[in-house]
Amino acid sequence: MRNRPDWEYTLHIPHDPRAVGICRRALRDILTTHGLPALLDPAELLASELLGNAIRHTAGPASLKIRQSGPSFRLGAWDSDPTPPTINPHPDPTESGRGLHLIDAYADDWGWFAVNGSYGKYVWCELGTTSKPD
Template sequence: MPKTHWEYTLYVPHDPRAVGICRRTLRDILTTHHLTDLLEPAELLASELVTNALRHTDGPAAMKIRQSGPAFRLGAWDTDPTPPTITTATPTNTSTSGRGLRLVNAYADDWGWFAVNGANGKYVWCELGTKPD
């Protein structure tokens, strides 16, 4: 029987190529754990969270994914302790920012954040329901 409790963390440098590396790693892990129904939403959400982590800081970041029973959680850690906020202005077709947390809020079953070790950064997470293949 497949193990339903697992966790992976991928630490990445402050490099825009890290977002694609996180997506490919996530795809491999979800495929290995027979969670292919989560591929598209999880890749979208991971892209948004890791992009935000890299866009709003100068330091490294990390993508963390875990499953505990039916709950699948993914998130991104960064070095900025500033709380994430959803912009109040609606992004236009030509806007280059302001969609990330709106997408997370729309696609995830739940999301939130917490400070990490005081002023040492934050972790923004979201959850998706699972239906194993």
């Protein structure tokens, strides 16, 4: 694996569902620019779920953070609701509630933390930048 320099981008978005697509396109450009084409599809899926949850479950703005640090690639979404994310144990396949299941299935790791007490939360997930065996 070649040594990659660390980098980070933060995209601040309004409470507007159209912003999710805008962030996906920006993410695609960022990953292409940094030579990470293998992450395009999984990162777009995960970013869509993270931001979709932020827009769907809050009334305020949100942010998407995209970071490469060593062999780890991290996506994170901040939103203004401090309520912890929960995985629906029995999601309806025809309705919402599947986002965290997708994140849990596709990401190498994920979690969340409260931001400044009651000023929202940050939900993150990581993908390795090296190939994983099938």
